[in-house]
Amino acid sequence: MPKQIHTAEIDIAASPALVWAVLVDTANWPKFDPYCDHIEGVAALGQTIKAFTKLAPGRAFPVKVTTFDVRRTMVWTGGMPFGLFTGVRTYAITPNSQGAHFKMTEIFSGPMLAMIGKSLPDMTDPFNAFCIGLKAEVEKTLPGDR
Numbered sequence: 001m002p003k004q005i006h007t008a009e010i011d012i013a014a015s016p017a018l019v020w021a022v023l024v025d026t027a028n029w030p031k032f033d034p035y036c037d038h039i040e041g042v043a044a045l046g047q048t049i050k051a052f053t054k055l056a057p058g059r060a061f062p063v064k065v066t067t068f069d070v071r072r073t074m075v076w077t078g079g080m081p082f083g084l085f086t087g088v089r090t091y092a093i094t095p096n097s098q099g100a101h102f103k104m105t106e107i108f109s110g111p112m113l114a115m116i117g118k119s120l121p122d123m124t125d126p127f128n129a130f131c132i133g134l135k136a137e138v139e140k141t142l143p144g145d146r
Contacts, residue, residue, distance in 0.1 A: 002109070004117055008127035009103035014138045016093045016100045020071040022138045023091055023102075032133030035126040044068060049076065055121050063089070085112040102131060 012019050022028075026039040026049065037057070041049035045068035050060040067075035072093055079086035089106040104127055108120065 002113055002117075004108040004113060004120065005105065006123035006127055007103065007105040008124070008131045009101065010131040010135050011096060011098045012100045012102055012135045012138050014099045014142055016071045016095050018141065019093050019100045019102055019134070019138050022134060022141070023093070024074065028137075032137035033130050034133065035129060043074060051076075053126075055126065063087070079110065080112060083110050085110040085116060102134060104130065 022032075024043040026041070026043050029036040029039055035054050037052040037054050039049060039051055040060075041047055043049065043065060045065055047065050048062055049065060050062050052058075052060055061078060063076035063078035065074065066077040066088075067073055067090075074091045076089045077086065085108070087106060087108050089104065092103045092105075094101045094103075106123060106127075108117065
């Protein structure tokens with residue numbers, strides 16, 4: 001089955017715990033993500049979140065939090081019924097020598113991908129902007145001079 005994969009990653013000079021705290025505080029994403037209008041709902045296992053993006057003004061993208069491994073991984077899954085089109089977005093944090101490595105990946109799949117895949121926006125800039133904004137937001141909360 002065809003897939004469309006988008007990914008971005010960045011090193012952050014902070015603990016995975018601090019990165020996680022900023023990541024799951026989705027109400028504050030518009031402060032650092034230039035493509036985020038707002039998020040409704042709470043990032044917690046089994047919860048439904050509605051993401052509103054500036055790429056599609058006024059449109060809600062409902063997703064379910066299908067994985068919530070504290071300080072490590074959060075996965076959002078959404079799409080059309082019966083698996084006709086599915087989007088799975090993974091936010092992953094791993095410790096490294098600088099503090100943490102953050103990676104986000106979205107995989108679009110399903111039989112309808114061939115029909116609607118070309119209408120999907122290129123997620124390169126939005127994903128990179130999210131990573132850069134998350135890094136800046138996390139690192140500005142650190143104590144001391146930087």
